[in-house]
Amino acid sequence: MQEPLLFLKNIHKQFPGVKALRGVDLTLEKGKIVSLVGTNGAGKSTLSNIIAGIYPPDSGEIFIEGKSVTISDPKVAEQLGVGIVHQEPTLALNMTVVENIFLNKELTRNRILLDLKKMKQESEKVLEFLGFQINVDKKVEELTLVEKEVVAIAQAMLVKPRILILDEVTAPLNKGEVDHLFKIIKDLRNNGMGIIFIGHKLQEIIEISDSIMVFRDGKNVGELIPSEKLSEKEVIALMLGVTLNEDLEAGEKASESEQREEVLNLINLSKQGLYENINFTLYKGEAVGFAGLKGSGITELFQSLQGIITFDDGEMYVKTRRVKFKNPKDGIDAGIGMVTNDRQKEGLALTLDVKENISVSSLKYLLNKLKLIDTKLLKDKAEKYVQALSIKTPSINQFVQNLSGGNQQKIVIAKWLLKNLDIILVDEPTRGVDVKAKNEIYKLLLNEKNNGKSLLVASPEIRELLNICDRILIVIGGRIVAEVHRNTKEFNEEDILSIIHSSHHYNTA
Amino acid sequence: MEDMVIANEMNKNNLRQALLKNHTFILFIIMACVMIIGSIFVPSLMQKDNLLNVLRLASIVGLAAIGSTVVLLVGEIDLSIGSIMSLSLVTGGLMVGYGSVPALTVTCLTGIILGIVNGVFVTKLKINSLMVTLGTMSVFGGLANVATRGQSIFLYDSPLYLWLGRGYIGGIPVPVIIFLSVGIILSLLLRFTKTGKEIYFTGANKRAAWISGININKIKITAYAVSGLTAALAGPLLSSQTNRITPIQGVGFELSAIAVAVLGGTSLSGGKGTVIGTILGALTFQLLLNILTLSGVGTYMEQVLKGFLLIVIVVVYQVVDKPRG
Numbered sequence: 003m004q005e006p007l008l009f010l011k012n013i014h015k016q017f018p019g020v021k022a023l024r025g026v027d028l029t030l031e032k033g034k035i036v037s038l039v040g041t042n043g044a045g046k047s048t049l050s051n052i053i054a055g056i057y058p059p060d061s062g063e064i065f066i067e068g069k070s071v072t073i074s075d076p077k078v079a080e081q082l083g084v085g086i087v088h089q090e091p092t093l094a095l096n097m098t099v100v101e102n103i104f105l106n107k108e109l110t111r112n113r114i115l116l117d118l119k120k121m122k123q124e125s126e127k128v129l130e131f132l133g134f135q136i137n138v139d140k141k142v143e144e145l146t147l148v149e150k151e152v153v154a155i156a157q158a159m160l161v162k163p164r165i166l167i168l169d170e171v172t173a174p175l176n177k178g179e180v181d182h183l184f185k186i187i188k189d190l191r192n193n194g195m196g197i198i199f200i201g202h203k204l205q206e207i208i209e210i211s212d213s214i215m216v217f218r219d220g221k222n223v224g225e226l227i228p229s230e231k232l233s234e235k236e237v238i239a240l241m242l243g244v245t246l247n248e249d250l251e252a253g254e255k256a257s258e259s260e261q262r263e264e265v266l267n268l269i270n271l272s273k274q275g276l277y278e279n280i281n282f283t284l285y286k287g288e289a290v291g292f293a294g295l296k297g298s299g300i301t302e303l304f305q306s307l308q309g310i311i312t313f314d315d316g317e318m319y320v321k322t323r324r325v326k327f328k329n330p331k332d333g334i335d336a337g338i339g340m341v342t343n344d345r346q347k348e349g350l351a352l353t354l355d356v357k358e359n360i361s362v363s364s365l366k367y368l369l370n371k372l373k374l375i376d377t378k379l380l381k382d383k384a385e386k387y388v389q390a391l392s393i394k395t396p397s398i399n400q401f402v403q404n405l406s407g408g409n410q411q412k413i414v415i416a417k418w419l420l421k422n423l424d425i426i427l428v429d430e431p432t433r434g435v436d437v438k439a440k441n442e443i444y445k446l447l448l449n450e451k452n453n454g455k456s457l458l459v460a461s462p463e464i465r466e467l468l469n470i471c472d473r474i475l476i477v478i479g480g481r482i483v484a485e486v487h488r489n490t491k492e493f494n495e496e497d498i499l500s501i502i503h504s505s506h507h508y509n510t511a
Numbered sequence: 512m513e514d515m516v517i518a519n520e521m522n523k524n525n526l527r528q529a530l531l532k533n534h535t536f537i538l539f540i541i542m543a544c545v546m547i548i549g550s551i552f553v554p555s556l557m558q559k560d561n562l563l564n565v566l567r568l569a570s571i572v573g574l575a576a577i578g579s580t581v582v583l584l585v586g587e588i589d590l591s592i593g594s595i596m597s598l599s600l601v602t603g604g605l606m607v608g609y610g611s612v613p614a615l616t617v618t619c620l621t622g623i624i625l626g627i628v629n630g631v632f633v634t635k636l637k638i639n640s641l642m643v644t645l646g647t648m649s650v651f652g653g654l655a656n657v658a659t660r661g662q663s664i665f666l667y668d669s670p671l672y673l674w675l676g677r678g679y680i681g682g683i684p685v686p687v688i689i690f691l692s693v694g695i696i697l698s699l700l701l702r703f704t705k706t707g708k709e710i711y712f713t714g715a716n717k718r719a720a721w722i723s724g725i726n727i728n729k730i731k732i733t734a735y736a737v738s739g740l741t742a743a744l745a746g747p748l749l750s751s752q753t754n755r756i757t758p759i760q761g762v763g764f765e766l767s768a769i770a771v772a773v774l775g776g777t778s779l780s781g782g783k784g785t786v787i788g789t790i791l792g793a794l795t796f797q798l799l800l801n802i803l804t805l806s807g808v809g810t811y812m813e814q815v816l817k818g819f820l821l822i823v824i825v826v827v828y829q830v831v832d833k834p835r836g
Contacts, residue, residue: 310722334724348722351715353782362712363723365705374703417723 005068007032007196008053008165013062015048017434022048023059024220030165030196035187037199037207040217040241041463046200049217050167053198054086055079066165085163087154087171095143100125102142103156128156132186148179155186166190167198172206173297184210202295204234204503216240238499262286264321265424265456266307266338271316276302277480280316284425289447289457291467291474293498299480300460301343304427307458308333308340320425334363337424341414343433343460345407349414352403356395357384359402359413363421387416391446408432408439415446426450427458432466444469464495476501534776535787542795549802556798556805563684565801566794567676567752570690573793574745575764576771577697578626578738580789583772584701585734586714586781587633587640592742592768594651595625596761599743601655604664604756611671618743625651626739630732648765655758664756676751686748691790693741698786706733715782742768763814770821771796773828796820 008030015023023045030036038046052059055073064071066082073079079086093102100118103125109117125138134152142150151171158166168187172180187210191197201207207214207228214226214237224240226232266284271277277299284290292300306313309327318325320336327333333340342348350359361368361380368383370376384398391412395405402410411431418426431447432440447470451457461467467474476484476498484501486492550557575592582589603618625647632643666672678685701707713720713730721727742761750756775792777784803816 308722330722331724331726340722342722347716348718350719351712351782353715353778354711358708358712362708362720362725365708369705375705375708377703 004032005065006030007067009065009068010049010053011063011065013049013052013064014060015045015052015057016060021220021436023052026062026217026220026222028215028222030198032164032196033191033194034212035191035197035199035210037201037211037214038217039201039204039207039214039237044217044241045220046217047169048220050086050169050198050200053079053165054084054167080161080163083162083164084167085158085161085165086167086169087151087158088169093142093150093154093157096141098139098141099136099145099153100138102153103128103138103160105157107160124160125156128159132156132159133182133189148175148183151175151183163195165196165198167200169200170202170296172201172203173295180206202503204237208232208234208237218242234500234503235496238496238503242495242499262288264319267319267322269317269319271303271306271313271318273299273302273306273311273313273315275480277477280482282475282482284456284458286424286456287451287454289451289459289471291471292458292460292477293462293464293467293474293502294460294477295502296462298477300477301429303477304340304429304458304460305342307425307427308338310340310342334421334423338427339363339418339421339423339425340427341411341418341429341431343430345410345414349417350402350410353401355399355401356388356393356405356413357381357398360384360387360398360416360420363417383420387420391416391419392442406436406439408435408443411435411439411443412446415443419450423455425456425458427460429460431459431461431470432463440466464498467498468493468495474498478502535785535791538774538776538788538791538795542791542798545795545798545802549798553802553805556802561801561805565797567684567686567748568801569793569797570684570686571676571745571748572764572767572771572797573790574686574690574693574748575742575768576775576789576793577694577786578741579765579768579772580775580777580784580786581697581701581710581734581737582640583769583777583779584710584714584781584784585731586717587731587734588644588769588779589626589629589735589738590641590644590765590769591625591629591648591651592738593761593764593766594648594655595622595739595742596746596749596764597655597758598625598651598658599739600746600750600756600760601658601664601758603747604750605658607664607666607669607672607756611669614669615671615747618746619740622739622741622743622746623736624739626736626742627732629739630735633735634728634731652759652762659758661758663758666750666754666756672747673751673754676748689744689748690793693744694786694790697737701786706730710734711782713781717781766817766821767796770817770824773821774824776828778828779825 006029008028010026010028013023013026026045026049028036028049038049040046051057053064053073055076055078058074064073071082073082073084094105100122104121109121109124111117122138129136129138129152132152132155134149136145136149136152142153145153155171172183175183187197187199199207199210211228214228215222216224216226216237218241226237226240263286264283265286268280268282271280280303294300302311305311307318309330309332312326312328320338325336327336346352357380361384365375368376368380381398388395388398393409393412393416395409402413405413428447431443435443444466447457447459457470459467459470473485473487474493475482476486486498492498555561575596579589579592599618599621602621603614606614606617629644629647632638632647633640675685680688701710709720709725709730712723713725713727717727746760749760771792772784772789773779774796775784775788775790777789799820800813800817803813808816
C-alpha cells in the first residue's frame with residue numbers, strides 16, 4: 003500500500019493559558035483536498051502552522067510519505083515540499099509582483115546581481131499556470147483582492163510544493179472569483195498535489211473537498227465525505243457537538259416593560275471599505291452581541307465608537323449628545339471604553355504590574371490634596387477589583403506578563419470598571435482564554451450588565467454571545483443583515499451560524 | 512494539573528521578579544566591587560581628593576543622565592543632550608554681563624525650550640526620535656558655534672558659576688548636592704504623579720497607553736523638556752571646571768549620559784528604569800573612568816573605552832533581561 007503524502011499522529015500544542023491542539027490525527031493522500039472546518043479557536047490554523055513549520059508541536063509525530071520528519075522552521079517545510087498561503091497574505095505592498103513572488107528566493111547571476119529577466123519569466127510562467135494574467139511589474143498595492151490572493155499562491159507555488167495549505171484564501175473573494183480559484187485548486191489536485199483547505203463558507207467547502215475534517219476544541223471530532231446529500235446543517239452540528247460549558251441563564255429578560263434609557267445611538271454610521279450604514283440603538287443595562295466572521299468590520303466599528311479610529315459618515319449620539327471622537331481619550335471621557343481583541347498589544351503594559359495596569363486610566367481620581375498619587379487609595383482600588391473579578395495573581399505587584407491570558411483579560415476589563423464607564427465594548431472577550439476562565443468572564447460581564455452598564459460584545463464564538471447578550475446583530479461585509487432577540491426561536495447557535503455561513507450574502511466584497 | 516503548571520511557573524517568575532526588583536541592590540554590589548577591586552590595583556583611587564573629584568564628575572554626567580532616563584522611559588531617545596548643553600550654556604553665557612542669576616535662568620529656559628522642540632518634532636511630525644535628535648544635535652551644536660563665533664566666554668567674574676561647579680556645602684561638593692536633589696525630586700515625581708505613572712505606561716506600551724486615554728504626545732514632550740532641563744543644569748557645573756564656557760562644551764556628552772542611564776538599568780525599549788538606578792550608574796561609570804585615568808590610559812584612550820563600555824553594558828543587559836517568548 004502506498005504511504006500517505008502526509009500523516010499526522012497525536013499532535014498536541016499548548017499556548018500560554020490555552021490548549022490549542024489536543025491529540026489531532028490527520029491523513030492527506032496524494033491528489034486529494036482535505037478541508038479543515040471548525041469554529042474560531044478550534045485549532046485549524048494552529049495545525050496548519052505546525053505543518054508549515056511556523057511553530058513546533060509540543061508532542062506528536064509528522065510523517066511525509068512514510069518518513070518521520072521534524073519541521074523545525076518554514077525553511078525546512080519548504081524543503082519538504084510544504085507550501086502555505088496565509089489567511090491574510092503577507093505580501094510586501096510597496097513591492098512589485100515579481101519581487102513578492104521571489105521574496106527571499108531571488109534568482110541571481112554570478113551570485114551577486116539579481117536576474118530580473120529570469121525572475122520575470124518564471125513569475126509569468128507560474129501565473130499563467132494559475133490561469134491569471136497579471137502585470138508582474140505592478141506594485142502589489144495596486145492589485146485587486148483576488149489578484150493579491152493569486153500572487154500569494156504563486157509565491158507558495160514557486161517551491162513546487164507537494165503539499166499546499168490554503169488558509170481561508172476565499173474570505174475576501176466574490177462568487178466568480180471563488181469559482182476561478184477553485185478551478186485552479188482542482189487542477190493542482192489533479193496534478194497530484196495534496197491540498198489542505200481551511201475555510202468558513204460551508205457551501206464552498208462541500209463543493210471543493212474530497213473529505214472534511216471537523217475540529218472542535220483542539221481535536222478533530224469527525225470526518226465527513228461530501229456528497230449531494232451532505233448539508234451545511236450536518237457540518238454545523240458536528241462543529242458544535244455537545245455544548246461543553248453550562249449555559250448561564252443570561253440576562254433573564256431584557257427589562258422590556260420599563261422605560262428604557264438610550265445610551266448610544268448610531269445613524270447611518272459608515273467608514274469606507276469597513277462598514278456601512280450602521281443604524282443601532284443601545285439601551286442602559288443592555289448587552290448586544292455582534293456576530294460575524296473575521297474581516298466583517300465589527301472590530302473597526304467598535305474602534306470608531308471609542309475614537310481609536312474615526313468614522314467617515316453618519317451620526318453618533320451618546321445619551322442624546324452628538325459626538326465625533328478624535329482620539330480614544332474623547333471616547334473614555336464620554337464614558338466608552340473598548341476591550342480590544344489583542345490585549346497584549348493594545349490593552350496592557352506587560353512589563354508593569356497589576357495595580358499600574360488597572361489604574362492607568364483612572365489616575366485623575368486617585369490623587370490626594372497635593373495632586374500626588376494617593377498610593378493607599380490606588381492599592382485599595384486595585385485590590386478591590388482583583389477580588390471582585392477573582393483575578394488570580396500572587397499580589398497586585400505582580401508583573402502582568404506573568405499572568406495567564408484569562409487573568410490578563412480581566413485586568414483590561416478591570417481598568418474600565420475602575421474608570422466607571424457606562425458603555426464597554428468587548429471584542430472577543432475570551433480570545434486565548436481557557437474554558438474555566440471563560441465562564442468567569444461571562445459571569446463578570448453579566449454582572450456588570452445587571453449593574454446597569456451597557457455592553458457591546460463581538461465574538462466569532464456564537465455560544466458566548468448567546469450567554470451574555472440580550473440580542474445579537476449579524477454583520478456580513480460591514481452591514482447589519484439580521485437581528486435576533488433572546489426571546490425568539492432563532493436565538494441559537496445553529497440558526498445564527500447558518501446565517502453567517504450561508505454563501506448568498508457574500509457579494510459585497 | 513494545569514493549575515499546578517501555572518503555579519509552578521508563577522513561583523519561578525516571582526523569584527525572577529524579586530531579583531529584578533533588586534536591580535538597585537545588584538548595581539550597588541557592582542559599584543562596591545568596582546571600588547574594592549579598583550583600590551587594590553590603583554591605591555590612589557581611595558584618596559579623599561580623588562574621591563571628591565569622582566563624585567563631582569559623576570554628579571555632572573549623572574544630572575544629564577537623569578534626563579536621558581526619562582526620555583528612555585517613554586521609549587524614545589535624545590542624542591542632542593550634548594548640544595543642548597552647549598547651546599544653553601552659550602545663551603546664558605551671552606547674558607553673563609547682566610549677572611549670574613539671569614544668565615543661569617536663561618540657560619535653564621533654553622534647555623527646556625530646546626527639549627520641547629525635540630518633543631514636538633518627534634510627536635507632531637512623527638519622525639523617529641533617533642533621527643530627530645541626531646538632526647537637532649547638529650543644529651543646536653552648530654547654533655552654539657554661530658552665536659559665539661567659536662569663542663569661549665570666561666567666567667572669572669562670575670563667582671556663582673564657579674561656586675556651582677567647585678564649591679562645597681558642609682564639605683560636600685555643590686554638584687553632588689544639586690545632583691542628588693534633582694534626582695530625589697524627579698524620582699518622587701515619577702513615582703507619585705499622574706504624569707510619572709503615564710510616562711512608564713507610555714514607554715511600556717505606546718498603543719495601549721493611547722487607547723487607555725493617555726495623551727502620549729504631551730507625555731513625550733514633557734520627557735524631552737525634562738531632558739533639556741537636566742542637560743542645561745549640568746552645563747554650568749561642567750563649565751566652572753575650566754572657568755569658561757565654550758560652544759563645544761557638551762560634545763560627546765550624550766554618549767556618557769545614555770551609557771549611565773543604561774548602566775543604571777534603564778531599558779532601551781522603554782517603560783523600565785529608575786532614577787535611583789541612574790544615580791548608582793553615574794557613580795559606577797565615573798569610578799570606572801577614573802580607574803582607567805589613574806592607571807595612565809590617557810584622555811584619548813578614555814573616549815575609546817567609553818564607547819566600548821556602552822556597548823558592553825547594552826550587551827550584558829540584553830543577556831540578563833532576555834524577553835520571554
